[in-house]
Structures are given as structure tokens and as C-alpha cells.
Amino acid sequence: MSIQYDVEQLADSYGVADSFPKDFGYGEEEADIEDSPAPSDSKPRILLMGLRRSGKSSIQKVVFHKMSPNETLFLESTNKIYKDDISSSSFVNFQIWDFPGQVDFFDPTFDYEMIFRGTGALIFVIDAQDDYVEALGRLHLTVSRAYRVNPEINFEVFIHKVDGLSDDHKIETQRDIHQRANDDLADASLEKLHLSFYLTSIYDHSIFEAFSKVVQKLIPQLPTLENLLNIFISNSGIEKAFLFDVVSKIYIATDSSPVDMQSYELCCDMIDVVIDVSCIYGLREDGSGSAYDKESMAIIKLNNTTVLYLKEVTKFLALVCILREESFERKGLIDYNFHCFRKAIHEVFEVGVSTQRPMGSQAVGSPCNKAVALNGTPRNTV
Ligand SMILES: Nc1nc2c(ncn2[C@@H]2O[C@H](COP(=O)(O)OP(=O)(O)OP(=O)(O)O)[C@@H](O)[C@H]2O)c(=O)[nH]1
Numbered sequence: 001m002s003i004q005y006d007v008e009q010l011a012d013s014y015g016v017a018d019s020f021p022k023d024f025g026y027g028e029e030e031a032d033i034e035d036s037p038a039p040s041d042s043k044p045r046i047l048l049m050g051l052r053r054s055g056k057s058s059i060q061k062v063v064f065h066k067m068s069p070n071e072t073l074f075l076e077s078t079n080k081i082y083k084d085d086i087s088s089s090s091f092v093n094f095q096i097w098d099f100p101g102q103v104d105f106f107d108p109t110f111d112y113e114m115i116f117r118g119t120g121a122l123i124f125v126i127d128a129q130d131d132y133v134e135a136l137g138r139l140h141l142t143v144s145r146a147y148r149v150n151p152e153i154n155f156e157v158f159i160h161k162v163d164g165l166s167d168d169h170k171i172e173t174q175r176d177i178h179q180r181a182n183d184d185l186a187d188a189s190l191e192k193l194h195l196s197f198y199l200t201s202i203y204d205h206s207i208f209e210a211f212s213k214v215v216q217k218l219i220p221q222l223p224t225l226e227n228l229l230n231i232f233i234s235n236s237g238i239e240k241a242f243l244f245d246v247v248s249k250i251y252i253a254t255d256s257s258p259v260d261m262q263s264y265e266l267c268c269d270m271i272d273v274v275i276d277v278s279c280i281y282g283l284r285e286d287g288s289g290s291a292y293d294k295e296s297m298a299i300i301k302l303n304n305t306t307v308l309y310l311k312e313v314t315k316f317l318a319l320v321c322i323l324r325e326e327s328f329e330r331k332g333l334i335d336y337n338f339h340c341f342r343k344a345i346h347e348v349f350e351v352g353v354s355t356q357r358p359m360g361s362q363a364v365g366s367p368c369n370k371a372v373a374l375n376g377t378p379r380n381t382v
Pocket residue numbers: 050051052053054055056057058059069071072073074075076077078079099100101102160161162163164200201202203
């Protein structure tokens with residue numbers, strides 16, 4: 001039995017008009033994209049805002065630059081907006097803007113309208129170990145201003161540094177912040193402004209999980225990716241599958257069964273192991289080559305009859321699956337289904353690329369044929 005028919009049909013029938021991501025693989029498109037990248041300022045943004053020392057730079061460094069959490073203790077205070085373009089190394093085709101806590105961005109010389117107009121998500125970081133009354137005031141001011149400029153922004157609140165709190169305290173803090181923030185919005189007649197809350201810490205996987213959810217909301221192809229994963233796992237006897245952005249360990253999609261933190265952590269750890277081993281033993285003698293390429297795959301058998309299976313999907317994406325040992329006996333079937341799945345994923349994004357380039361004349365990412373949608377995701381103007 002194979003899933004070839006289903007997934008191909010799905011990919012074919014999916015009229016992708018969006019260009020996310022700009023670069024998903026190898027070959028021709030890549031050269032064009034490299035040749036004419038979109039001006040970095042026109043890329044959709046994820047803003048990191050919050051009071052001083054709330055942990056904004058640490059989040060960005062840990063998630064996108066592999067900084068170890070302990071090293072963040074030595075981070076200096078940010079004193080100007082730091083724009084981080086991570087799209088060259090990651091599937092996540094966004095700019096992350098880290099704001100210095102002390103800047104008054106409502107200063108008249110500060111063009112906040114321009115900033116909010118091109119924003120996909122605004123992450124407001126609140127230090128849960130500190131008194132958060134001032135932070136709540138600033139949260140309200142920030143989101144209400146941003147909402148007036150661009151109501152399509154996703155507003156995400158990271159209740160951060162929860163590693164220092166007991167489980168009960170965490171829940172109580174979240175409830176209290178949720179209640180007060182929404183009361184403030186109701187008082188300002190902004191009930192339509194929706195805030196999403198996450199408990200996060202850089203000392204565990206919660207920050208990666210929260211960032212995954214933020215990024216997923218900005219991926220127009222998400223429902224298709226989920227469908228493909230559902231079809232793949234149900235036809236292959238797999239229990240859970242994540243499509244990972246390898247560099248950041250953000251999962252950009254998973255099947256529709258619930259995510260439990262332990263499975264996610266296991267898969268993250270597997271990516272670390274594969275990349276670390278590959279960096280040490282996988283490169284050529286002169287140090288050339290890549291730690292992650294088309295050949296990348298790994299199988300880890302755990303002592304509880306669970307198997308972890310990782311395979312390369314695109315230059316930036318890996319599929320990591322969790323399955324029982326007995327299902328893994330049908331590895332041939334799984335590999336065949338994976339082959340179809342991989343092809344479908346490439347097609348999903350290829351459709352987006354080809355609809356962007358009539359007669360091959362326009363490079364993907366060219367500002368001429370791409371606009372930023374209201375929610376900040378790249379959108380085809382044709
Ligand atoms: N316990 C704990 N400490 C954290 C966490 N995240 C960040 N920190 C610490 O918080 C301090 C401030 O972090 P920064 O990332 O510099 O904060 P910031 O919001 O960028 O600060 P400004 O640049 O001044 O706006 C550092 O000492 C970090 O180590 C966390 O999840 N848990």
C-alpha cells in the first residue's frame with residue numbers, strides 16, 4: 001500500500017499563491033534567489049518587545065543562534081533596534097527585530113506606523129520573576145497602538161523566565177496576567193484584540209515550542225502540511241511526526257494528534273545529536289561539505305521499544321518521526337511513503353515559486369512581484 005496517489009493529488013490541487021518560504025531546496029531557484037534577494041527591510045517581521053532585562057535578546061540568541069542559556073547571563077543590554085535576518089540559514093523567512101527595553105518607541109521621531117505595518121507577529125515578553133504591573137501597562141500601550149495601525153498582527157505574550165516558579169505559581173501567574181491584560185483591553189473597548197499567552201523559559205524546550213506556534217500562524221501552507229503529515233503517518237504506522245526547521249528546532253508543522261512536550265524534546269535532542277555527530281565526523285577532511293544535506297538521516301532505537309527516525313526533506317527542513325519498533329519492521333513502506341511525502345512537500349512550495357515567476361522572468365523574492373500581506377506573510381500580487 002502506498003500513499004503516493006493521495007499526497008500527489010493534494011499537492012496538485014493546492015493552488016499555492018504564496019511564496020513562503022523563498023528557498024526550500026536545491027537547484028535553479030536557489031541561484032536566482034541568491035542573486036536577487038528581497039531587500040531585507042521588506043521582509044515580514046516578528047517583533048520582540050518588552051521591558052528591559054525581560055529576556056528578549058536571550059530568546060533570540062537561544063532560538064536562532066544556538067547560544068547556550070547560561071551564556072545569556074553575559075549579554076549586554078540592547079541599546080538600538082537589532083534586526084536579525086535569519087532567512088539565509090533557516091526556513092523561517094522573517095526578520096526578527098529585537099527592541100531595546102529602554103527605548104520609548106512612541107517618541108515622535110520613531111516611525112512606529114512603518115514598523116507595525118510590516119509586522120506579522122508582535123511578541124511581548126514579560127518577566128514572570130519580576131513585578132509585572134509595569135510590564136502590563138507597557139503591554140497594553142504597545143498592543144493597542146499596534147492594533148490601530150495593523151489589526152492583522154498576531155499578538156503573542158511570553159510569560160517568561162518561568163523556570164524560577166513552582167507549577168502552581170506558574171498557573172496562578174498566567175491566570176492573573178491573562179485576566180488583567182484582557183480587563184485592560186475590555187476597558188479600552190478593544191475586545192476584538194486577541195492575545196495568546198505562553199509560559200516560556202530558555203532553560204527548557206518551552207521557548208522553542210512557543211516560537212513554533214508563533215511561526216506556524218504565519219505559514220500560509222500550514223493546513224496542507226498538516227494534511228500531508230496526517231496521511232503520511234496513518235499510512236506508515238507512525239505515532240507522531242514533526243516537520244522541523246533544523247537550524248532553530250522550531251517545528252513548522254506536525255500531524256493533528258496532540259503534541260506532548262516529551263516527544264517534542266526527544267525530537268529536538270535527536271536533531272542536536274545528528275548535527276553534532278555530523279559536524280565532527282560528516283565533513284570532508286579539508287572541512288568542506290555540510291553537516292546537513294540530502295544524505296542526512298538517522299535512526300535511534302530507544303530502550304522502550306520506541307524508534308526515532310529522522311530524514312532530510314529540504315535544505316532547511318527535516319522530518320522526525322516517533323514510532324513503535326514493530327512498525328519499523330516495515331521500513332521499506334515507510335521509506336516509500338516518505339519519498340512521496342517529500343516530493344509532495346517540494347511540490348507544495350514549488351507551485352508557490354512557479355506562480356511567482358511567469359515565464360521565468362522574475363526572481364523569487366523580487367519586490368516587484370511580492371507584497372507583504374496584512375498579516376505580514378509574503379503574498380503574491382498577481
Ligand atoms: N531564569 C531565567 N533567566 C533568563 C531567561 N531568559 C533570559 N534570562 C536572563 O535575563 C537577563 C536579561 O536578558 P536579556 O536577553 O539581556 O534581556 P533583554 O530583554 O534583551 O534586555 P534589554 O536588552 O535591556 O532590553 C539575562 O541575565 C538572561 O540570562 C529565562 O528564561 N530564565
